[in-house]
Amino acid sequence: MELNFLDGLARSTSRRNFLQWSGITIAVAAVGCSDNNTGPSPATTVDLGSGDTGILNYAYALEQLEAAFYTQVVASFYAGASAGEQTILTDIKSHEVIHRDFLKAALGSAAIADLAVDFTSITFTDRSSVLGAAKAFEDLGVSAYNGAGKLLTNPDYLVLAGKIVSVEARHAAAIRDLLQANSFAGSDVVNANGLDQAKAPSEVLTAADVYITTTVTANNLPTT
Amino acid sequence: MKAKTILGSLDADLTAQVVSRRGALAKSGKMAGALALASMPVAFGLMAKSAFAQAGGLPQGIIDVLNFALTLEYLEDEFYRSGLNAGVIPADALPIFQTISAHEAAHVALLTGAISSGGGTPATKPNFDFTAGGTFPNPFTDYPTFQALSQGFEDTGVRAYKGQATALMANDDILTTALQIHSVEARHASAVRRLRGQKGWITGNQSGIASAAVQPIYNGEENTTQGVPGIDTAQFGTADSASEAFDEPLTKDQVLAIATPFIVA
Numbered sequence: 001m002e003l004n005f006l007d008g009l010a011r012s013t014s015r016r017n018f019l020q021w022s023g024i025t026i027a028v029a030a031v032g033c034s035d036n037n038t039g040p041s042p043a044t045t046v047d048l049g050s051g052d053t054g055i056l057n058y059a060y061a062l063e064q065l066e067a068a069f070y071t072q073v074v075a076s077f078y079a080g081a082s083a084g085e086q087t088i089l090t091d092i093k094s095h096e097v098i099h100r101d102f103l104k105a106a107l108g109s110a111a112i113a114d115l116a117v118d119f120t121s122i123t124f125t126d127r128s129s130v131l132g133a134a135k136a137f138e139d140l141g142v143s144a145y146n147g148a149g150k151l152l153t154n155p156d157y158l159v160l161a162g163k164i165v166s167v168e169a170r171h172a173a174a175i176r177d178l179l180q181a182n183s184f185a186g187s188d189v190v191n192a193n194g195l196d197q198a199k200a201p202s203e204v205l206t207a208a209d210v211y212i213t214t215t216v217t218a219n220n221l222p223t224t
Numbered sequence: 225m226k227a228k229t230i231l232g233s234l235d236a237d238l239t240a241q242v243v244s245r246r247g248a249l250a251k252s253g254k255m256a257g258a259l260a261l262a263s264m265p266v267a268f269g270l271m272a273k274s275a276f277a278q279a280g281g282l283p284q285g286i287i288d289v290l291n292f293a294l295t296l297e298y299l300e301d302e303f304y305r306s307g308l309n310a311g312v313i314p315a316d317a318l319p320i321f322q323t324i325s326a327h328e329a330a331h332v333a334l335l336t337g338a339i340s341s342g343g344g345t346p347a348t349k350p351n352f353d354f355t356a357g358g359t360f361p362n363p364f365t366d367y368p369t370f371q372a373l374s375q376g377f378e379d380t381g382v383r384a385y386k387g388q389a390t391a392l393m394a395n396d397d398i399l400t401t402a403l404q405i406h407s408v409e410a411r412h413a414s415a416v417r418r419l420r421g422q423k424g425w426i427t428g429n430q431s432g433i434a435s436a437a438v439q440p441i442y443n444g445e446e447n448t449t450q451g452v453p454g455i456d457t458a459q460f461g462t463a464d465s466a467s468e469a470f471d472e473p474l475t476k477d478q479v480l481a482i483a484t485p486f487i488v489a
Contacts, residue, residue, distance in 0.1 A: 091423065094465035101460035102469075106451055146403045149389065150396035158393065160450065162386040162406065163470040167425060169410035170471075174424040177415060182319040184415040185327065185408055194330030195404035196411070224396065 042116035043214050048201075049110065050220035052154050057112045058201055058221060059161065060103040062144055065211055066096040066137050068117045073134070078127045085178060089134070092171050099164055116213035131179050138172035139189050139197070140207055141165075146198035151222045169196065281343020286395055289388045291347040292476055293402070294335040296384055298349045299486060300377050301328040303363075306354065307374075310364035317419060321374070324412045331405055338398065356485035359437050371420050372433045378413035379426065380441050380474070380482055385409060387473035410471070425468040440482050444472045 048057040070093035077086055104111045123129035145165035152158045173184035180186075190196055199207075201221050209216075282290075304325035307313055313321050336346045354363040354373065363369045385406035392399040414424030422432040428446040431438045448458040448466040457466040474482075 088424075091425065091465065091468065094461045095425070095469040098457050098460040098466055098469040102450060102455060102457050105455050105460075142407050146400065146407055149403045150393075150399050155390040155393060156451070158389050159386065159473060162389050162403070163450070163472065165403070165407055166382045166386065166410035166471040167469055169407035170414035170424040173411040173414035174418060177418065182323060184320075185323055185411040190327065190408050190411070192330065193334050194327035194408055195334075195401065196407040198400050198404050 043113035044116075045215040045217065046112040046115070047217045047219070048112060048221055051222065052152055052157050053107065053110050054218070054221045055148050055151050055201075056103060056107055056157065057110070058148060058205075058218065059145070059164070060100065060107060060111060061115060061212075061216060062141055062204070062208065063096055063100040063103055064115050065117060065208060066141060067093070067100040068115075069119060069122075069133065069137060069211075070096050072119060072124060073130055076124065078125050078130050080127060088174055088178070092134070092175075095167055095171070113214075115216070117211055118213045119211060121210060128179070131175055134175045135172065135179060136207075138168055138175055140199075140204060141168040142172055142189075143197035143199040144201070144204040146196055147200050147204070151201075151224070282339075282398075283394065284344075286392060286398060287339055287342060287344035289391045289402075290335055290339050290342070290344070290398070292388065292479075293385065293405070294332065294339065294347050295350065296381055296479070296483065297328055297331040297335060298347075299352060299483060300381065301325070301332045302349070302352055303354060303373065303377060304328055306364055307370050312364050312367050312370050314367065320415055320419060324374075324378075324416075327408055327412070331408075334401070334405075338401070351488040352486050353488045354486060356437065359485065360435070371416065372435070372438070375413065375416045375420060375422070376431075376433065376438045376441050378409055378416055380479060381409035382406060382413055382471055383441070383474040384476075384479040386471065387475055387479065389473075423468070426471065427464050428467050437485075440478065444474070447472050 046061075048054045048061065070089060074086075074090050074093045077089070081089070119133075122133045142165060145161050145168065149158055149161055149165075152161065172189075176183040176186065185196075200223070201218050205216060205218055281287075304321055308318075308321060308325055339346045355361055360369050360373060363373055385402055389399065389402060389406075392402055417432070418424050420432065426442060426445045429439070429442045429444065431442045446463075446467045447470070448456055448463055450457050450470055457469065460466065461469070
C-alpha cells in the first residue's frame with residue numbers, strides 16, 4: 001500500500017493541466033532579498049497548482065511563511081526573552097525550516113517559487129507582538145493541515161501531513177501557554193466536542209495574505 | 225440516542241463546517257449528498273454522511289478504526305477522571321488536567337455517537353488497571369507517576385490517530401474529525417510534557433520518563449527519513465531537530481501492545 005513518494009508526485013505533476021499555468025507569471029526578477037534559502041527568487045505571483053501537488057505547495061507556502069517569521073524572531077529576540085522562551089522559539093524555527101526545506105526537496109521542480117513576505121505588522125522587539133503572531137501562525141497551520149487532509153489522494157502524503165500537523169499543534173500549545181497559562185487548547189481553538197479547527201485553503205490563505213507580498217493564487221486546488 | 229449529546233453541544237464552528245461542506249458538495253455537483261445533508265440534523269451530517277448517503281451505514285473498516293480510537297479515549301477519559309477524583313493533582317495544575325479531561329470525555333461522546341449513527345456498535349468500556357499490573361505503582365497518589373502516564377497516553381494518542389488516518393480516507397468527514405482530535409491530543413501532549421519539564425516535542429526516541437516500560441511509545445520517533453524513497457531531513461538541520469519536526473505514526477498492533485497492560489478485561 002506504500003506508494004512511491006516521488007513517483008506519486010511525478011504522476012500528479014504530469015497530470016496537471018498545463019493550461020492552468022498559462023497566464024500565470026512566475027516572476028524571475030528578484031523583488032527583494034529573501035532568506036538564505038537557495039532557490040528561485042521571490043516571486044510576485046505564484047499559483048499553487050492542482051491535485052496533491054497543489055496541496056503540498058500550499059503546505060510549502062505556509063511553511064515558508066513560518067520559517068521566515070521564526071528566522072527573523074531568532075535573529076534578534078524581543079526584549080526580555082527568557083532563556084526558556086529563546087529555546088522554544090529556536091527549536092520551532094529549526095522545525096519550520098526543516099518542514100520548508102523538506103517540502104521544497106520533495107516537490108522538486110513542481111515547487112512554487114520563494115514567497116516574498118511582509119512582517120511589517122509585527123513588532124519584533126515586543127514580546128506580545130511576536131508571541132501573538134507565533135500563536136496565530138501555529139493555530140492557522142494546525143487548522144490548515146486539518147482542513148487539507150481530506151483533499152489529498154495519495155495516502156503517503158496524508159501521513160506526511162499528519163506527521164507535520166501534530167508538531168505544529170505542539171508548537172501552538174507551547175506558544176499559547178507562554179502567552180497565557182492553560183490556554184494550550186483554549187476554547188477559541190478547541191470546541192465543545194474536543195475538536196481542533198479545520199479550515200479550507202481559501203480561508204487560510206485569506207488569513208495569511210497580510211504577511212505575504214507575493215500574490216498566491218489557489219484556484220486549481222481540489223475542494224473535496 | 226447518544227448522538228443527541230453531540231447535537232446538544234454543537235457549536236458555531238461545527239455548524240459553519242457543515243454549511244461550507246454543503247456548499248462544496250453542491251458546487252461539485254454531488255447533489256444527492258447535498259440534499260441528504262440539508263435534510264438531516266447537522267451533527268449527523270458532520271459525522272455520518274456515509275451512513276445516510278450509503279445504504280448500510282459506515283464500512284466496517286471505518287467502524288473498526290472508530291472503535292479502536294474509542295477504546296483509547298475510554299482509557300484517557302477514565303485516567304483523567306480518576307486522577308481528578310483522587311486529588312493527586314496539585315491546585316496549580318488542575319486547570320490543565322481539567323481541560324484535558326473535558327476533551328477526552330467529549331471525544332468518547334463524539335466517537336460513540338459517530339459509531340452508533342454509522343450503524344455500528346460502540347465498543348464497551350474496558351476495565352482499566354492504571355498500574356499496568358504493578359509497573360506503575362500508585363498512579364493516583366503519586367503525582368510524578370500520574371504526570372508520566374499522562375504524557376505517555378497523550379503521545380501514544382497522537383501516534384495512534386496518525387497511524388489510522390489512511391484507513392479513513394474513504395470518508396472525508398470522519399477523516400477530518402479524526403485529524404481534529406489528533407491535533408488536540410498533540411496540544412495535550414505538549415502541555416503535559418512541558419509541565420514535566422520536557423520539551424513539548426519529542427527528541428529522538430527519548431521518553432523523558434524513568435521507566436523502560438514506556439519506551440515502545442517513543443521507539444521510531446527518531447526517524448529522519450521522510451517520504452519514499454526518502455529524504456533525510458537531518459540535512460536541513462540536525463538529527464535531533466529533524467526528529468522533533470516530524471511525529472511518527474504507530475500501527476494498531478503497536479498501539480495495542482502499549483495499551484494492553486492497562487486493560488484488565
